[in-house]
Amino acid sequence: MKMFSQIISYLLPVLYLGVIYLYYLLFTEKNKSLAQRTTLILGILAFIHLVEIVTRNLALNTMPFSTAHDAFSFIAFSVLFVYMISELGMQHRGAGLFILSFAFVLELVSAVHMSWQTETNELLSNKTFAIHASMAVTGYTGLLLAAIYSLMYIIQNNNLKKRNIGTVFQQLPSLTYLEKMSKRSVVTGIILLGIGIMLGHYQMMIIGEYQVKDLKVIITDVVWILYIIMYLLAMKNKWSGEKMAYWSLYGFLIFIVGGGLLIYMSDSFHKFY
């Protein structure tokens, strides 16, 4: 099983790249007939990725998220899965190129961090930890998707303003659709991240290592609270789609990318690998 899983692990970034190439062909209007088959192709890719996750964790007898490879791989999978679902009710495929490119980058990072050491950390075999980690990771995925939809909103808004009605304009969905998807992703992200955070705090209390000064805990909590505040402000003041898009994109870049870098450079108790 280990060898089977290893082969898929190495193959996955190539498969993601192949799917992105198909979306590129659609985006640049080189092949129209592909549009009818993309959801099936995504389904196959999602299935292969799921097989990789399951077989790897069975082979190593560990929980998902125990290594950087697992964490990035799971985020890539959730981005792919969420996009695949959203594509079902959508005529345009333009968003796919943007969103799946992020999934590919995540899968590539995952491949770079590939290791085949059996996990020995006791915490990582704890079920509450697995739920905490999966909720947090999926929550961040929601926020990432919101940022990608916001980026597309900004591009489409500029296209409409400047009357750039070329390929990018044709392929991207409507402004209101992008706004709606961005909002949904933010709400999903806030809820899931919230559950993840609560479970994390609960877990720390259970194991008796309540470390509120841990940078990763602080940053995650702050990001979550700021997202809630910004979302409530946007709703209360009925921010325009454009304003929300800029906030969502810059917010993601500053809070999450910046915070992520800080955590990466600091010495957090969250480092299990």
Place this chain on the structure above:
Amino acid sequence: MDQIPLGLLGISHKTAPVEVRERVALSDTEQREALGHIINEFRADGCMMLSTCNRTEIYVSAEDHEEIIEKLKGWLASFKQTDLYSDSELFYNLNGPSAAEHFFKVIAGIDSQIVGEQQIAGQVKDSYDVAHQLQGTDAIINKLFNFAMQAKKKVHNETFLTDGTVSVSFAGVELARKIFSDLDKKSILVVGAGKTAELAAFHFQENGVKNIRVVNRTYQRAQELAEKLSGTASPMEELPHVLAEADIVISATSSETFVVTKDIMKQVAHQRRHQPIFLIDLAIPRDIDPAINEIGGVFLYNLDDLEEIVKQNLEKRKKEIPKSMKIIEDFVVEFKEWYSMNSMSSIVGKLKKRLDTIRLNEIERLKSKLPQNGYRQEIDVLTESIINKVVRQHVKSLKNSIHDPEKYQKQVELILSIYEIDNEK
């Protein structure tokens, strides 16, 4: 391979101006009369007619289709009181696969005046239905129509030939769809009550917009148009107020000055908290100050912008012609192969009948030499089996050469000559 017994006599926007086309066009009643004449008097196996503002085409299926088309020209000349049908510069005459290819191009919209327009497919379908009702469709016309519909579908699905609007008044709807995903929940404000405003509003209504308001300097005209569009009317003085409630604005007045200024729009955008508002200025001189496009959430397009969109869409469609032609050519090949297979089964049937006659004659000749009723059943089984084996061998050989028209034709002629088969109907 057999030459497909199909002929076409046609005239289109490519060969004749509208003054000529309208003289040779056939009304519904005329089409029915002509079709009946072609089938009953000229003894064609099948016939289908297409008469639109851009073309009049008559497809005839018969072994002697060339002869029928010549007779048809003369008949049409007296029927329509014009000798234009014999003008080879105006009318094209195509035969066999060329006629099929032309038909596929017509139905796919490649031969249309506006490349990729889809209205023609519906017109062809109506023509086919008429031909079918009048029993003018034989196997060839039926198959031609089937292949044409498949070709059209494939061109539509695999190329961008029919994508993007090529009508200025519809371009506004397409743009609105890039701002709002659900037009049916949006409200539209029509400024002006003229024909231009009405047509544009009608396109939006056709695409699901239900909430329509009309403002006009003459309130009565606003009311009249509002009634037509099942909307409401407001006097011009209420424009700043009703603007704030609209998501889409169509303006087409004859005003010499801007009806919607930047100051008005700034207030409106503020009231709307910069939620998207789409304005289409169809007036000349313009009704809406172009500077409003600088305001967040406000998207303004004028007549030139819409015409530019149409121009780009048309260019994009034209670029798709080679790809579409490749699909059409594939379908012509399929149609030719179908015809060969169809004609092969007819030849095989004749061959089998011929061999059976020989077999029965020989048995009859031997009958006197055989004991009474002796071995008759066994002889029948044996001889039938030999015949079937010979026929199968010929079928195999014909099938192998079906992709090589010359070889196939030679083989058919050889079989017909060896077994002295008459290939007439």
